[in-house]
């Protein structure tokens with residue numbers, strides 16, 4: 081959000097307006113009083129008792145949310161934001177004729193906007209965002225001619241945007257009607273009247289027609305966001321040409337086209353080349369056609385993001401793009417680009433993410449000169465790139481995702497990739513790679529997401545180092561020519577949920593240790609030459625849901641228990657020497673039936689005694705297991721959280737409200753500098769912690785989401801994972817796994833029993849210190865986006881059920897700064913201090929000063 085927008089927001093929502101009363105006929109505070117009491121009557125639920133003190137025992141001007149003029153003659157402000165009030169908007173509010181600011185945002189107000197509110201002619205700020213308001217905007221609101229700020233976003237409003245509102249309210253600087261169901265056109269003469277407009281947010285509606293040409297008169301525009309509508313016609317070259325203040329232009333997912341019948345992007349890029357403040361250009365998902373013009377290189381050097389994915393852009397990538405040296409994100413995926421990747425692309429030394437996937441690019445991958453210290457994501461998948469993988473990719477030491485699948489790459493896997501120690505995803509699948517897997521690459525211990533080399537021509541034995549991929553969640557080496565045995569230490573892959581070694585030439589028996597793969601859900605070893613018996617230990621893999629051992633040479637009987645009881649023939653077919661009770665398999669005792677009865681008796685006696693022996697053993701073992709603390713059993717509860725994480729769930733605001741019983745006070749488990757934390761239970765029973773971030777008015781839902789995407793990928797045993805995020809224009813929350821043992825602070829300074837006495841022993845303390853140090857080291861040294869914690873203290877160190885310490889709250893400063901800090905150059909100190917470090921009240925005594933200065937030096 082631009083500086084000016086922030087300024088207006090603050091002006092209107094923070095500081096009271098002091099206007100001289102012009103028509104002072106009589107002091108009618110009693111009118112205001114009865115209007116407010118009438119409003120109170122229409123509020124049926126007030127969970128936080130926000131308006132509880134609205135009664136005769138105190139003066140109106142002392143009521144919560146009410147501000148009066150200095151002489152207490154009239155009510156000038158009514159601010160009841162975020163109180164979860166339920167009810168309707170009373171028409172009696174129209175009697176508050178001196179009202180300048182009305183903010184009822186983030187409640188659960190329903191019904192229509194009362195037409196009567198037109199009498200609030202002194203209103204300058206109206207915010208009703210994030211409610212459930214229905215119907216249309218009354219035409220009569222056009223009489224609110226003093227309005228400067230209006231935010232009706234995130235409601236259920238419908239119908240057309242009333243043109244008279246935009247034509248009559250000429251003071252408007254900030255309009256946000258996004259996330260409703262508005263239809264029809266954007267009023268065509270909007271720009272002729274709104275010359276002060278700095279922000280226009282109409283995203284996520286059903287608006288059609290073209291972007292009105294008159295907007296070219298709104299030369300003060302800073303943020304223009306119309307994405308996710310049905311807007312048609314050509315890109316607004318002439319319209320934005322003179323918006324010299326424009327910082328963000330978001331037109332993604334509409335039906336815009338380029339000039340000359342959707343073939344010429346030149347004039348648009350020429351038009352925006354004078355916009356020196358432009359930071360974000362998002363035109364993705366528009367089916368734009370044409371070539372990328374070389375004039376792209378003349379865009380202002382401060383441009384930081386270009387999103388052009390999901391269009392129909394063809395031709396080569398212009399080498400001149402390398403002039404945009406501040407670019408951090410370039411996404412050209414899902415187009416029809418061809419030609420080779422210009423080697424100049426590596427001159428973009430600030431790039432953090434480069435996505436060129438799903439085009440028709442050919443030629444070799446240019447060798448990076450080794451200075452790209454920020455690049456975290458390189459996705460060149462699904463092109464026609466050929467030649468060898470450049471070994472200098474190994475110098476991209478911050479690389480976290482290297483995605484090169486579905487190309488024509490050949491040669492061997494460069495050993496140097498083993499230097500990319502931050503790699504979380506390595507996907508080289510569906511290429512023509514040959515040779516062995518270098519031990520260095522198989523030993524990449526940072527892989528936390530997946531390692532995919534499938535469908536190549538790789539050969540040789542599986543490297544033993546594979547067993548040290550302690551944190552990889554999926555390992556796929558299928559459809560190659562690997563031979564030799566499955567490494568017995570594979571059970572080191574304790575986080576692996578999927579292992580696929582199918583379609584190779586692996587031999588020998590399955591190691592019994594596979595039964596120790598405690599996270600495994602899918603194990604595919606089909607179409608190999610594996611032999612021997614299926615180890616019964618596999619039934620220890622409680623989470624194993626899919627097992628495929630078909631088309632090998634296993635023999636003996638299929639074990640029973642757990643997974644094996646629900647096995648189908650598909651899992652084991654094509655093993656002619658295997659026996660069992662599954663239909664289609666030979667029965668194991670078929671030979672025994674041919675024995676004569678005496679032998680059967682001996683056998684029976686033998687079996688009985690053997691099983692008695694086994695039962696005894698089992699009892700001992702299982703007794704041990706039960707005594708064995710937490711580890712095994714804890715997997716159960718963390719599973720739920722894990723499966724949540726796997727699917728990158730979208731959790732809606734409503735679900736969070738439900739899970740936390742409407743952010744009920746009794747559910748609050750903590751509050752900190754960044755907001756409050758609630759314990760919640762989702763419908764599926766999984767327990768989560770919901771951290772509701774305390775933000776000032778902000779609109780960068782997408783910035784927040786993007787940052788969350790980045791933070792979400794930070795994975796380390798000692799760092800709290802972000803399960804998902806929920807973000808509305810003014811509600812931002814992070815969903816985290818719930819930590820059973822609370823914070824370190826609560827163990828160091830217990831409040832309840834034995835105050836002053838800590839239950840932590842020396843060894844536990846040392847372990848916790850170790851954990852914290854490892855977490856912080858990862859943050860500082862191995863995370864491609866620089867993350868400075870800035871708020872490390874005992875209450876931010878959480879302990880899980882086995883007392884492993886996890887650092888939480890890292891990177892939240894980054895989130896907040898990105899949202900609020902964009903474009904604020906001066907006076908950052910004050911706002912930074914407020915935003916990053918929160919209110920002084922939460923800062924632990926003694927750490928005050930240091931932390932403040934830490935934060936201040938962290939200018940993003």
Ligand SMILES: *[C@@H]1O[C@H](CO)[C@@H](O)[C@H](O)[C@H]1NC(C)=O
Nearest residue numbers: 132133134135136137138143
């Ligand atoms: C009126 O409000 C006060 C707080 O200002 C509260 O203590 C009192 O109980 C309220 N009285 C009634 C009748 O609700």
Ligand SMILES: *[C@@H]1O[C@H](CO)[C@@H](O)[C@H](O)[C@H]1NC(C)=O
Nearest residue numbers: 111115171172173174175196
């Ligand atoms: C207050 O507003 C209501 C509804 O708009 C109206 O019926 C009523 O007459 C007004 N009361 C006064 C005292 O103006």
Ligand SMILES: *[C@@H]1O[C@H](CO)[C@@H](O)[C@H](O)[C@H]1NC(C)=O
Nearest residue numbers: 219220221222223225244248
């Ligand atoms: C525009 O505002 C004027 C007052 O400034 C008002 O008289 C007029 O009715 C408004 N027009 C519409 C269409 O509401």
Ligand SMILES: *[C@@H]1O[C@H](CO)[C@@H](O)[C@H](O)[C@H]1NC(C)=O
Nearest residue numbers: 271272273293294295296297
């Ligand atoms: C800009 O505004 C003026 C007067 O308000 C109007 O005459 C002109 O047509 C507008 N420009 C465009 C492109 O609509």
Ligand SMILES: *[C@@H]1O[C@H](CO)[C@@H](O)[C@H](O)[C@H]1NC(C)=O
Nearest residue numbers: 310311312313335336337342
């Ligand atoms: C989008 O534009 C194309 C032509 O550019 C047109 O054929 C198509 O119907 C439009 N789709 C919508 C939803 O307007």
Ligand SMILES: *[C@@H]1O[C@H](CO)[C@@H](O)[C@H](O)[C@H]1NC(C)=O
Nearest residue numbers: 339340343344345346347348
């Ligand atoms: C694209 O448009 C520009 C002017 O806007 C023109 O100079 C150029 O020749 C056009 N390119 C093509 C390929 O038509």
Ligand SMILES: *[C@@H]1O[C@H](CO)[C@@H](O)[C@H](O)[C@H]1NC(C)=O
Nearest residue numbers: 321322349350351352353354
């Ligand atoms: C950019 O600005 C310069 C100076 O104001 C002007 O001469 C030039 O025509 C402008 N270019 C475009 C494409 O608007």
Ligand SMILES: *[C@@H]1O[C@H](CO)[C@@H](O)[C@H](O)[C@H]1NC(C)=O
Nearest residue numbers: 355356357358380381382905
């Ligand atoms: C470009 O960015 C730098 C650093 O943030 C800033 O100092 C400069 O003013 C910006 N230039 C323009 C034209 O916005």
Ligand SMILES: *[C@@H]1O[C@H](CO)[C@@H](O)[C@H](O)[C@H]1NC(C)=O
Nearest residue numbers: 381382383384405406407430
């Ligand atoms: C953009 O690049 C220029 C020169 O390369 C640099 O001085 C400036 O600080 C950069 N701006 C930003 C926002 O990084």
Ligand SMILES: *[C@@H]1O[C@H](CO)[C@@H](O)[C@H](O)[C@H]1NC(C)=O
Nearest residue numbers: 904905906907908909910911
């Ligand atoms: C910051 O704001 C204060 C008051 O709002 C002002 O006095 C001061 O000059 C500003 N600092 C800068 C660097 O602009």
Ligand SMILES: *[C@@H]1O[C@H](CO)[C@@H](O)[C@H](O)[C@H]1NC(C)=O
Nearest residue numbers: 907909910911912913914915
């Ligand atoms: C800094 O923030 C504090 C607390 O919000 C405020 O009282 C003070 O006026 C601010 N100072 C400036 C220079 O803006």
